[in-house]
Amino acid sequence: MALEFRSVTKEFTTGTGQNLVAVNDISFRVNEGEFVSVVGPSGCGKSTILSMTAGLYQPTRGEVFVSDDLVGGPNAHVGFMLQKDLLLPWRDIVSNVEFGLEARGVAKSERRDRAMAELKRCQLSGFENHYPYQLSGGMRQRAALARTLAIKPEIVLLDEPFSALDAQTKLLLQNSFAGTISQTGKTTLLITHDLSEAVLMSDRILVLSERPGTVVAEIKVDLPHREEPLRRRVMPEVSDYAAQIFKHLKLEEKAI
Amino acid sequence: MEAGAGAPAKAAKPAMNTQRNTFLASMALLALVLLAWQFLPPALDVPKFIIPTVTDCLAEMKRMWVQEGLLGHTLSTALYTVLGFAIGSLLGAVIGYLLGMSEFWEKVLSPYILALQIAPKVAFAPLFIMWFGYNSMPKLLVTVLIVFFPVLVNVLQAMRTVDRDLVNLARAYNLSRWGIFLKVEMPSTLPNLMAGLRIASTLAVIGVTVGELVGGNTGLGFLISYGGGQANAAMVFDAIVLLTVIGFLLYTVLVRIEERVLHYLPKAQQ
Ligand SMILES: Nc1ncnc2c1ncn2[C@@H]1O[C@H](COP(=O)(O)OP(=O)(O)OP(=O)(O)O)[C@@H](O)[C@H]1O
Ligand SMILES: [Mg+2]
Numbered sequence: 021m022a023l024e025f026r027s028v029t030k031e032f033t034t035g036t037g038q039n040l041v042a043v044n045d046i047s048f049r050v051n052e053g054e055f056v057s058v059v060g061p062s063g064c065g066k067s068t069i070l071s072m073t074a075g076l077y078q079p080t081r082g083e084v085f086v087s088d089d090l091v092g093g094p095n096a097h098v099g100f101m102l103q104k105d106l107l108l109p110w111r112d113i114v115s116n117v118e119f120g121l122e123a124r125g126v127a128k129s130e131r132r133d134r135a136m137a138e139l140k141r142c143q144l145s146g147f148e149n150h151y152p153y154q155l156s157g158g159m160r161q162r163a164a165l166a167r168t169l170a171i172k173p174e175i176v177l178l179d180e181p182f183s184a185l186d187a188q189t190k191l192l193l194q195n196s197f198a199g200t201i202s203q204t205g206k207t208t209l210l211i212t213h214d215l216s217e218a219v220l221m222s223d224r225i226l227v228l229s230e231r232p233g234t235v236v237a238e239i240k241v242d243l244p245h246r247e248e249p250l251r252r253r254v255m256p257e258v259s260d261y262a263a264q265i266f267k268h269l270k271l272e273e274k275a276i
Numbered sequence: 277m278e279a280g281a282g283a284p285a286k287a288a289k290p291a292m293n294t295q296r297n298t299f300l301a302s303m304a305l306l307a308l309v310l311l312a313w314q315f316l317p318p319a320l321d322v323p324k325f326i327i328p329t330v331t332d333c334l335a336e337m338k339r340m341w342v343q344e345g346l347l348g349h350t351l352s353t354a355l356y357t358v359l360g361f362a363i364g365s366l367l368g369a370v371i372g373y374l375l376g377m378s379e380f381w382e383k384v385l386s387p388y389i390l391a392l393q394i395a396p397k398v399a400f401a402p403l404f405i406m407w408f409g410y411n412s413m414p415k416l417l418v419t420v421l422i423v424f425f426p427v428l429v430n431v432l433q434a435m436r437t438v439d440r441d442l443v444n445l446a447r448a449y450n451l452s453r454w455g456i457f458l459k460v461e462m463p464s465t466l467p468n469l470m471a472g473l474r475i476a477s478t479l480a481v482i483g484v485t486v487g488e489l490v491g492g493n494t495g496l497g498f499l500i501s502y503g504g505g506q507a508n509a510a511m512v513f514d515a516i517v518l519l520t521v522i523g524f525l526l527y528t529v530l531v532r533i534e535e536r537v538l539h540y541l542p543k544a545q546q
Contacts, residue, residue, distance in 0.1 A: 153542040
């Protein structure tokens with residue numbers, strides 16, 4: 021089991037001292053090498069799920085297991101990536117990719133080698149000495165993926181990594197991420213707003229309800245070419261899956 | 277990307293031209309002001325002890341060099357400006373970072389910081405003279421005090437606005453508290469620190485000058501009060517010009533350092 025949530029509830033104390041239940045009694049499992057997407061309305065606790073997996077906050081109740089270890093804080097199993105690339109503007113690309121390795125006692129020359137290998141995998145060879153401001157948004161996200169993969173995490177967490185990009189860059193980047201991820205065989209949890217993105221990229225989709233978020237549906241995507249969303253895109257089943265999620269999100273009722 | 281590499285070289289020429297043009301225009305303006313200064317006051321019958329001409333000032337400058345030990349006074353002022361600036365900004369930065377790391381102490385101390393920031397620091401000069409006597413301590417203290425706050429406030433402000441997600445990323449990578457400070461917070465706040473230092477450098481000259489005006493017998497500030505006492509306007513003008521030069525040099529050095537340190541910030545294209 022790569023990732024497991026056991027009856028996890030997370031409450032926040034708001035500024036006014038009230039309790040806000042972000043996610044309520046969530047349980048799910050992600051198998052090794054599986055690509056699972058989480059979709060749900062804004063504010064339903066998707067990013068909270070990610071932060072708890074990364075060990076940035078503890079659940080109020082319940083337990084999170086990563087690679088059969090109880091998550092008690094930031095740990096080496098998990099690499100995460102957000103909508104913002106979070107590259108350090110004062111470091112060139114290769115040093116940015118090395119950033120995650122520095123606190124883990126990896127020797128300097130090995131850091132450089134691993135970073136260069138990841139950059140190559142993410143098609144950024146030749147840009148290692150550029151600074152983030154010299155790269156396009158899509159390239160910066162690929163650099164962020166290279167940094168995430170450089171620490172060799174067992175699980176990759178992606179929080180809407182494509183949502184700040186234009187439609188074309190998004191398609192190309194989804195394709196390149198999917199290729200890289202299936203090549204490395206990483207277990208992946210993708211958080212997204214984009215229903216078709218979820219269908220194109222995942223093996224399985226978890227649909228969350230409005231806040232407090234709970235899992236309302238689990239949809240297995242039975243389509244080939246997970247490693248190449250551009251090929252999945254032309255399949256007629258894709259819109260059926262999207263319609264199914266749409267129904268679970270009860271978007272029609274809300275539109276009235 | 278490859279196509280773009282040639283572009284800066286082509287763009288460099290017009291940029292050089294505009295740079296030269298602005299320089300020439302600045303120089304022309306300076307010449308104009310100097311000419312007006314030289315010829316307008318005599319033409320309007322303004323007496324020399326009110327507004328001396330440029331040549332009067334230059335002659336006085338030469339006299340001061342020979343008779344008043346101008347070089348020594350200038351170097352003394354420059355030394356205390358740099359020293360006060362260095363000590364004050366170091367203290368401001370260190371305390372700014374410490375408070376930035378402790379929300380508790382920041383909250384406890386912030387009203388006092390605000391009060392001290394508003395208090396006119398130069399007004400402390402007579403007090404410092406009472407406490408420490410007519411030596412270089414009072415002017416150094418005034419300078420340190422005046423330099424301290426803009427640096428402290430800028431650093432503190434920047435520490436408060438460091439990207440939380442960046443800090444979380446560093447935490448997820450198992451960086452220690454100290455590691456997060458060194459590798460994320462400190463570099464994130466550098467632009468603000470540099471801006472604070474730039475403001476502080478202009479204030480440092482004011483601090484030293486006030487210190488020297490109020491007490492002591494060295495420095496350009498002393499020459500100003502001495503020249504003023506003798507109704508020697510040319511002497512006062514000369515001292516002011518030299519003080520400005522000192523401040524300007526310090527500021528220029530800082531801008532150069534800033535350009536180096538913050539090279540990674542995208543520059544606005546002309
Ligand atoms: N640190 C926090 N303190 C207090 N409340 C928080 C905190 N983090 C999140 N919340 C609250 O928890 C709820 C869920 O937030 P979360 O960021 O997980 O939503 P999300 O599903 O990722 O939304 P979006 O799709 O808009 O990104 C929100 O109502 C949010 O206001
Ligand atoms: Mg979110």
